[in-house]
Amino acid sequence: MTAPRKMEVRKFEYPQVGKDDLVVKIDMCGVCGTDQHYWLGELDANYPIIAGHESIGTVDRVGANAAVDLGVQGEVLSEGDRVTWSNSIPCGKCYGCRWLAWPKSSYCTSAETYGNDSCEDPKLRPWLTGGYAEYMVMKPRTWVYKVPDELPTDVAVLMDTLVSIRGVETSMSVVPAMREGFAQFDMVVIQGAGPVGVMAAFKAKAMGAGKVIMIGGPKERLKVARRFGVDQTIDIEEVKNAADRLEVVRSATAKIGADMVVECTGFPAAVPEGIDMLRIGGTYVLIGCWANRGPVGIDPSKIVTRELHLVGQRYASPQQHARDLKFLVKYSKDYPFASLVTHRFSLDEVGDALQMQGKFGGMKLAVVP
Ligand SMILES: [Zn+2]
Ligand SMILES: [Zn+2]
CATH class of the missing domain: 3.90.180.10 (Medium-chain alcohol dehydrogenases, catalytic domain)
Incomplete structure (x- = not known):
């Protein structure tokens, strides 16, 4: 890549291979x-x-x-x-x-x-x-x-x-016995239906999650995700409004909210939406928002008064x-x-x-x- 949106094929010499190479x-x-x-x-x-x-x-x-x-x-x-x-x-x-x-x-x-x-x-x-x-x-x-x-x-x-979805494990190792972090049989929401979201769903399920709900699109991706542990999908092309998506999650969780929400979208707007989907004391794992795509408005009182945990992750x-x-x-x-x-x-x-x-x-x- 020579610049953004510019790609060319170049030839390089085959490297010399020394003892340490x-x-x-x-x-x-x-x-x-x-x-x-x-x-x-x-x-x-x-x-x-x-x-x-x-x-x-x-x-x-x-x-x-x-x-x-x-x-x-x-x-x-x-x-x-x-x-x-x-x-x-x-x-x-x-x-x-x-x-x-x-x-x-x-x-x-x-x-x-x-x-x-x-x-x-x-x-x-x-x-x-x-x-x-x-x-x-x-x-x-x-x-x-x-x-x-x-x-x-x-x-x-x-x-x-x-x-790349190490954060799912990190949040599980908080203190599940005290209902902090993510524990077995917990309700998990994954935002994003790409490969990262699919891996997050698979990992959460393999580590004992209960129901896994995935929010994303397009339809074909959601179909694939169902083969990797996703139990319910919310297609953003069908449920276009964030308030409606929140309602679907709330009714799927007996109005309690998800124990863990995992952001695998890369879009800052997903963050306040995901935070709203958590139960009291729930855990929000941020994975997709790696590059700076601008700030997003979050009401900090929601984190304080609902005792939410935020988990970020680097490499x-x-x-x-x-x-x-x-x-x-x-x-x-x-x-x-x-x-x-x-x-x-x-x-x-x-x-x-x-x-x-x-x-x-x-x-x-x-x-x-
Ligand atoms: Zn990568
Ligand atoms: Zn170092």
């Missing part, structure tokens, strides 16, 4: 809402960048040290292994890393990530750190995991989407990645994950993919170099 041949890279934000110019980026950070690939060349050091679960990496990796590499030095939550690295304020580096800055050579490419070079200290044989590539590619940690890989394997036979990748694009068509993503077409779009 790992080059991965990309098999597939999912299209993420974050790439959409770069495409629309809603997030700062050092253009030109090779975007894409939901990649799954095969080890192409690996140095002797990297083979041992980068596989974090004791595995030795060798050529031909299918691999996935955590997109955030905690620095280990900042206040967040040292004092707040090590090894829960999402508090790291200077984590290295993928899919947003300048591919002209001489300091960042060899530049191949984005997923919309044939090859990627792993950064030092990346947490790399072998993909278990049970997971085909078009299921493993969902890893980044799955780790997913490498530990989350490891846990969710096992999670995906555990449920891979029970849910039709592979059906979530609905459209495949070549490298020349990445711009088309991002355009389609903006129109909520399909479900998970993926680039196959």
Whole structure:
């Protein structure tokens, strides 16, 4: 991506592979809402960048040290292994890393990530750190995991989407016994019917949620969501008014409100609407509103007088990645994950993919170099 809405295919030299290096041949890279934000110019980026950070690939060349050091679960990496990796590499030095939550690295304020580096800055050579490419070079200290044989590539590619709804787990681990946070059999509302919303529904259900209601559209997405644990859907194209949607949720919850509402839309207007849907002491999890799309009016007294909990989340940690890989394997036979990748694009068509993503077409779009 050379600028917002500008994409071109460039050739780079195959990198030199030293003892500490790992080059991965990309098999597939999912299209993420974050790439959409770069495409629309809603997030700062050092253009030109090779975007894409939901990649799954095969080890192409690996140095002797990297083979041992980068596989974090004791595995030795060798050529031909299918691999996935955590997109955030905690620095280990900042206040967040040292004092707040090590090894829960999402508090790291200077984590290295993928899919947003300048591919002209001489300091960042060899530049191949984005997923919309044939090859990627792993950064030092990346947490790399072998993909278990049970997971085909078009299921493993969902890893980044799955780790992105970490907030569902975070809110469950508040104090469910005291009816704070999200507990088993609880009523959950998911705002947003894209891949993130579907993963949030699946995760909440797998962790014991009772009824899961999803608000979103279009119709085809809501239909897919029902195969991933959603019990009731509210189509925003049919129920257009926020007050009416609130009424549907209230009557589905015996006028009590939802125990947890998860925002997976990226639209600030969803936030006050979702807050209104919570029961007293309920938990609101914000996932989709990653880029700044402007402020939104919230009446703080609702949070105070109804004792609401707000849960935000940054990156997913490498530990989350490891846990969710096992999670995906555990449920891979029970849910039709592979059906979530609905459209495949070549490298020349990445711009088309991002355009389609903006129109909520399909479900998970993926680039196959
Ligand atoms: Zn992503
Ligand atoms: Zn740090």
